[in-house]
Amino acid sequence: MRPLRIALVLPLLLPFLAACGDTTDGSPDVRDRPSGTAIGTAADAVSCAGRLGERGENTGVYDGGEAYDDPEAAVAGAADQVSPADVLDELRETAAEEDRRLFTYDAGGRTVVAVVVRDGRTVDDDGWYVESWARCDLAELPPEVAEASGTQVWTDASGAPVDTRTITSYAGPEHCDWQDMTFLELGRATYVRRPDMALARDVGFVVEDWDPSTTLPDDAHDTGFERDGERLWLAPDRSRAYVGGPDGVEMWPREREPLGCA
Incomplete structure (x- = not known):
């Protein structure tokens, strides 16, 4: 979408x-x-x-x-x-x-x-x-239209949808068997949920492993962005994204190099 x-x-x-x-x-x-x-x-x-x-x-x-x-x-x-x-x-x-x-x-x-x-x-x-x-x-466009196109739209602190060139996320392509990964683009940074660790080891495309359950650091910056009830925080150096809510957060590592899919 x-x-x-x-x-x-x-x-x-x-x-x-x-x-x-x-x-x-x-x-x-x-x-x-x-x-x-x-x-x-x-x-x-x-x-x-x-x-x-x-x-x-x-x-x-x-x-x-x-x-x-x-x-x-x-x-x-x-x-x-x-x-x-x-x-x-x-x-x-x-x-x-x-x-x-x-x-x-x-x-x-x-x-x-x-x-x-x-x-x-x-x-x-x-x-x-x-x-x-x-x-x-x-x-x-209506959220269901954007979602059907593969684009995940985020909202700001007021609940208004945010331009996808500011922030967006999307699942990896199925033809490369990356559909379990989620890519989050925020400015010039890209963060990855559930990165394929075989690829991560082979090509080092993320700076560290994904952590599915962690504690939100005290110095994490609240971006104000939210999607499906989950908020987004960033580490001070923007090397990590934290996504979640009151029940816990995940740590999404930053992408080191763009991951190619032929």
């Missing part, structure tokens, strides 16, 4: 610098657009509380895949382009031109995903295809 470490690099977690404002700062609210008005790019249609999460555009003659007979089919067939794909069934048409359509998905009273499809010429055929798409950070 958010790089997946090495091959762990999810496009959805790639940082984008494009700003995205809400409807109070001049960004368009597509729900107020009458049919037939000009449609810009998908990025013009979203109204993010924070930064734009991800975007894509097909410019020139489309050569990215199949063209479709109608706009709805083009949206439904865009799972290899639009992330998270789970929202495709929830998109609704909110603006139309002769050869273009705008489809959007709202959450929290704002448009957080947008897809523009065009009826035009492709390399192999003519038909409808995705011209552009954009979404806000996964933290702005």
